Amino acid sequence: MLPGVRDLRALLAPVCPVAASAEALLAVAGDKSGLTGRPSLVARPRTTAEVAAVIAAANEYGFVIVPRGAGTGRCGGAVAERGGVVLDLMGLDAILEIDRREAIVRAQHGVLLGALQSEVEAVGLWFPPDPASAADCAVGGAVATSAGGLRGAKYGTMKHYVLGLEVVLPTGAVVRTGARTRKCVTGYDLTSLMVGSEGTLGVVTEATLRLLPRPDCAGTLAAWFDDEDALARGVAAALDVPCVPGALEFVDRRALAAVAAHREDFEPRGAAGLVLVECDGAAAAVAHELATFRAALEGAGAAHVERATSAADRDRLWAARRGISPAVSARWPHRLSEDVCVPRTQFVRMIGDLHGIAAGHGLTALGFGHAGDGNVHASILMERGDAEERARAEAAVGDVFRRALELGGTLSAEHGIAITKRAYLPLELAAANRAAQLAIKHALDPRGVLNPGKIFP
Numbered sequence: 001m002l003p004g005v006r007d008l009r010a011l012l013a014p015v016c017p018v019a020a021s022a023e024a025l026l027a028v029a030g031d032k033s034g035l036t037g038r039p040s041l042v043a044r045p046r047t048t049a050e051v052a053a054v055i056a057a058a059n060e061y062g063f064v065i066v067p068r069g070a071g072t073g074r075c076g077g078a079v080a081e082r083g084g085v086v087l088d089l090m091g092l093d094a095i096l097e098i099d100r101r102e103a104i105v106r107a108q109h110g111v112l113l114g115a116l117q118s119e120v121e122a123v124g125l126w127f128p129p130d131p132a133s134a135a136d137c138a139v140g141g142a143v144a145t146s147a148g149g150l151r152g153a154k155y156g157t158m159k160h161y162v163l164g165l166e167v168v169l170p171t172g173a174v175v176r177t178g179a180r181t182r183k184c185v186t187g188y189d190l191t192s193l194m195v196g197s198e199g200t201l202g203v204v205t206e207a208t209l210r211l212l213p214r215p216d217c218a219g220t221l222a223a224w225f226d227d228e229d230a231l232a233r234g235v236a237a238a239l240d241v242p243c244v245p246g247a248l249e250f251v252d253r254r255a256l257a258a259v260a261a262h263r264e265d266f267e268p269r270g271a272a273g274l275v276l277v278e279c280d281g282a283a284a285a286v287a288h289e290l291a292t293f294r295a296a297l298e299g300a301g302a303a304h305v306e307r308a309t310s311a312a313d314r315d316r317l318w319a320a321r322r323g324i325s326p327a328v329s330a331r332w333p334h335r336l337s338e339d340v341c342v343p344r345t346q347f348v349r350m351i352g353d354l355h356g357i358a359a360g361h362g363l364t365a366l367g368f369g370h371a372g373d374g375n376v377h378a379s380i381l382m383e384r385g386d387a388e389e390r391a392r393a394e395a396a397v398g399d400v401f402r403r404a405l406e407l408g409g410t411l412s413a414e415h416g417i418a419i420t421k422r423a424y425l426p427l428e429l430a431a432a433n434r435a436a437q438l439a440i441k442h443a444l445d446p447r448g449v450l451n452p453g454k455i456f457p
């Protein structure tokens with residue numbers, strides 16, 4: 001028989017700090033998917049040994065563990081839908097080492113990504129992966145979802161920066177994967193297997209991440225559009241420019257209006273949408289690249305193209321971009337938000353089709369995203385969020401996924417699958433592929449204790 005709450009507390013309290021008050025459980029019940037679970041207990045380890053002890057107990061007594069970072073995930077990965085113990089890892093929060101000459105940082109799970117970025121920048125280094133949630137999400141959560149963000153087109157995502165990990169396997173064994181070196185092909189690549197595994201294959205307690213030198217200079221261009229056709233031409237023209245920008249972002253009419261309503265420091269200069277371009281590198285190269293983008297965007301019919309003239313101006317534009325998600329959530333608390341990715345050449349088409357799909361279900365949609373890497377943040381908007389409207393929105397989401405796949409894309413660029421997208425997994429992964437992935441899961445987690453039910457329908 002599975003242990004009850006009292007037994008769980010008695011089992012775990014000697015090996016790890018735990019809490020079971022209504023307040024403590026509420027704090028870890030949900031994430032930013034809007035889903036909530038019913039955890040029986042929260043364990044708050046402060047060391048890898050405590051993590052290992054909790055997982056070993058789960059194997060011995062047969063209870064479920066849900067690893068949790070900062071709870072900013074959008075797909076329900078940290079939600080204890082089957083009850084069990086939430087493993088709140090935010091107490092492992094030290095930056096253990098910054099090695100300037102090797103350009104490496106070693107950090108525990110619970111360091112906030114934004115804090116890590118600031119610490120390494122203070123010594124002249126740079127950590128490029130930059131999810132809009134960087135200030136709030138944990139290094140371990142970003143590793144477990146292979147988070148991306150604004151700089152993906154040029155600099156890639158978390159998976160391109162993880163050199164090695166300390167991981168507690170689902171059996172409770174502690175292993176170190178990878179190496180401190182830039183290259184490593186010793187044995188199977190367990191590091192890559194863990195990155196993006198959404199807490200189903202192991203608990204990341206520490207990550208060794210590679211760093212880059214901070215670019216000498218960065219400049220931002222904002223291109224405002226007054227009509228949608230010109231906006232589409234603008235995105236296509238920017239994608240055709242033969243240089244890789246540090247960021248190339250797209251914001252549509254509704255997203256722009258939501259941010260303008262939400263932030264006093266943001267005043268749109270065009271109603272139909274915005275294309276934001278950032279170039280970085282040596283000052284002369286940045287000036288040349290921005291001039292090339294300006295010509296392309298003006299040629300496509302942008303109403304205003306302006307280069308941010310000061311660091312404050314630039315920060316204000318990027319803060320507004322980071323603020324889209326909260327602004328849209330404030331305006332449309334009932335929305336289904338997905339992060340499909342299509343080949344870059346299909347980005348404009350996907351955005352257009354998104355609106356057509358929503359209209360076909362009697363709904364409206366909103367789109368913004370990382371045009372530079374084809375990643376569309378697609379929201380199907382609901383006004384009431386009642387069961388009837390939600391059923392239509394869910395049907396629209398299914399069509400969005402099918403369309404992204406028809407265009408050669410994928411279900412998720414960076415948020416993961418977890419609960420919200422698992423029903424759609426068979427649309428993209430064939431049965432043999434799913435079976436191979438589940439075989440890995442069963443080999444590493446024979447008792448099914450770690451985040452069971454996530455990713456696979």
Ligand SMILES: Cc1cc2nc3c(=O)[nH]c(=O)nc-3n(C[C@H](O)[C@H](O)[C@H](O)COP(=O)(O)OP(=O)(O)OC[C@H]3O[C@@H](n4cnc5c(N)ncnc54)[C@H](O)[C@@H]3O)c2cc1C
Pocket residue numbers: 031032066067068069070071072073074076077078089109130131132133136137138139140141142143144145146147148149150198199200202203204205325326414415418451
């Ligand atoms: C406003 C907003 C903007 C966002 N913008 C972006 C963006 O631009 N790009 C992007 O990629 N994402 C974005 N996200 C999504 C989210 O922030 C990222 O997925 C983030 O990396 C999750 O980190 P977390 O610490 O909050 O993880 P959680 O939400 O706590 O957990 C996420 C998943 O990782 C697992 N997990 C967490 N920690 C560990 C660990 N140590 N070991 C094993 N598994 C673990 C959990 O079980 C769960 O499955 C955004 C979210 C919000 C709310």
